[in-house]
Amino acid sequence: MSDPADLRRQLAAAVPADDPAWRTALETVPRELFIGDGLFQFDGRQWTPVHRDQTTPGDWLGLVYQDTTWVTQVDGTSADAAGTVAGRPTSSSTLPSLIVRMLDLAQIREGDKVLEIGTGTGYSTAILCSRLGDKNVYSIEYDPGLAAAAAEHIHSAGYHPTLVTGDGLAGHKDGAEYDHIVATCAVRHIPPAWLYQVRDGGTITTTISGWMLASGLVRLTVHDDGTATGRFHTDQISYMLARPHERPPRPTFHQHPGITRPTRVNPALLEDWTGQFLAQLAAPSAELMTTGNGMVLVDVATGSQAWSEPAGDGWTVHQHGPLSLWDQVEDALAAWQSAGSPAQSDFGLTVEPDGTQRVWMGTPDGPSWDLPV
Numbered sequence: 001m002s003d004p005a006d007l008r009r010q011l012a013a014a015v016p017a018d019d020p021a022w023r024t025a026l027e028t029v030p031r032e033l034f035i036g037d038g039l040f041q042f043d044g045r046q047w048t049p050v051h052r053d054q055t056t057p058g059d060w061l062g063l064v065y066q067d068t069t070w071v072t073q074v075d076g077t078s079a080d081a082a083g084t085v086a087g088r089p090t091s092s093s094t095l096p097s098l099i100v101r102m103l104d105l106a107q108i109r110e111g112d113k114v115l116e117i118g119t120g121t122g123y124s125t126a127i128l129c130s131r132l133g134d135k136n137v138y139s140i141e142y143d144p145g146l147a148a149a150a151a152e153h154i155h156s157a158g159y160h161p162t163l164v165t166g167d168g169l170a171g172h173k174d175g176a177e178y179d180h181i182v183a184t185c186a187v188r189h190i191p192p193a194w195l196y197q198v199r200d201g202g203t204i205t206t207t208i209s210g211w212m213l214a215s216g217l218v219r220l221t222v223h224d225d226g227t228a229t230g231r232f233h234t235d236q237i238s239y240m241l242a243r244p245h246e247r248p249p250r251p252t253f254h255q256h257p258g259i260t261r262p263t264r265v266n267p268a269l270l271e272d273w274t275g276q277f278l279a280q281l282a283a284p285s286a287e288l289m290t291t292g293n294g295m296v297l298v299d300v301a302t303g304s305q306a307w308s309e310p311a312g313d314g315w316t317v318h319q320h321g322p323l324s325l326w327d328q329v330e331d332a333l334a335a336w337q338s339a340g341s342p343a344q345s346d347f348g349l350t351v352e353p354d355g356t357q358r359v360w361m362g363t364p365d366g367p368s369w370d371l372p373v
Contacts (some may be wrong), residue, residue, distance in 0.1 A: 002058045002061045004032060004065075004363070005016065009027050011096060012024070015100050016097065021131055022100045022131065025130040026132045029127055029130055032061060033153050033157050034153045036072060036079070037051060037052045037053070038051045038072070038078070038079035039079050045085050047085050047086065048084050049080075049084070050143075057197045067095050067096055067097050068095050069093065069095045069098070071092045072091050072092055072132075073087055075090055076143075079086070089313070090330050091120055091121065092240070093120065094120070095183060098237060099343055101235060101237070102184070105205055105217070105219050105233065107180075108132070108179075111136070113138070113175070114128055114137055114178060114182060115139070115172055115178045117168035117169075117185060118141065118142075118185040119139040119146070119163065120146065121146075121149070121150055122150035123153075123251060125139045125150065128161070129154070129159035130159070134159055137159075138172055139162070140163075140168045141163070141168070141213070142168055142243050142244075143243075147163065150163070168242060169191040169193065169194075169244055171191070173196075175197075178198050179202050181197070181204045181205070182205045183242075185241065187241070187242050188241070188372055190206070190220070190371075192355065195351065200222060201221065202207045203219055203221055203230075204219060204230075205217075205220075208371070209241055210280040211284070212279060212283075212286065212287060213238070214273075215237060215238040215239070217235045217237045218232045218349050220349060220351065221310075227353060229351070230348060230349055231345060232345060232348065233344065233345055237265075247287065249300075250287055251299075251300060251303045253296060253298050253305060257318050258316065259318070259320070261314065261316070262316055263314065263315040263317050264330055265334055267295045267308040267317070269370070270295050274336070274342075274347075275333060276346065278329075279297075280305045281369035282328040283297060283323070283328045284326050284332065284372040285301040285372065294299040294309050295307070297329065304319075304323035304325055305320050305325065332367075334350045339367075342361065347360065348360050348364065348365055356370065357371040358370055359371060
């Protein structure tokens, strides 16, 4: 039978880390305690549970110690008891290399006090405890069922941080001030409470996402004048949106001809990681779908839509409704192309004391887009 300690050492050795102390934490924390008795695998259409008691111990540990994100809950249904389901993942055990990357990027060191947004299974919380000690780790989980299960997992591993059940977007003021906030969920904008609860010079590390499910990883430094600034990173990392920031039900899409014109840029740019992120910045209340022939944008607030189709050597776009969605997206993509299509690390985020949050390209006075707040 596979030795869990040996599997942990193999995993830790394979995970890139700027700070080797995080590898030591990976070697220490038994991930099998945090997966529970089941996990989901996706076949492109639906989620199929794999149960611990249906596999050999060696096969189960082999799954557990893959550097993979294992989904443990879909639309609130646990893999422990579920049959095959369809829907959106609502909890997972994040792949260990991503946990280490986030903690490396936050530049967390011994003695730092950290607030983790999104306890999930508790695995990343235990990694923090292993490095920093229980008294320096605070973690908040929105889902009461997940919070209770995570507490059981964390305690069974021998750790006792401060665990809170509640809205992570409100932070945890009783533990403030923190040296760092690290979010294991994505947000559409930086919650004001996070800014108030981080010390001057402290950091917020999170992914900015939205209803097109595009993502940008950013590390912000909080300044004594109430602003927070930072640049995005090139890592193609995505997390599930925080539940209060989740998408509303999608409006029904019908191909209204609307106003038709040739496009100025190729809609295929929305398949690029940064191109899709820009589209989301330009049309923050729209969802993106793709078809065999092009793309579809549907605005969940107004029902506005835009859809493209091939036309000769180029593309035609049809726009219908009060918002000209493609015009908004196209302007952003054209500005990006004019700047040489820079990587996401050329973008930054500034959060102002008045609540304004701007993503900018190049420099803070370059082209910019406001986040929805």
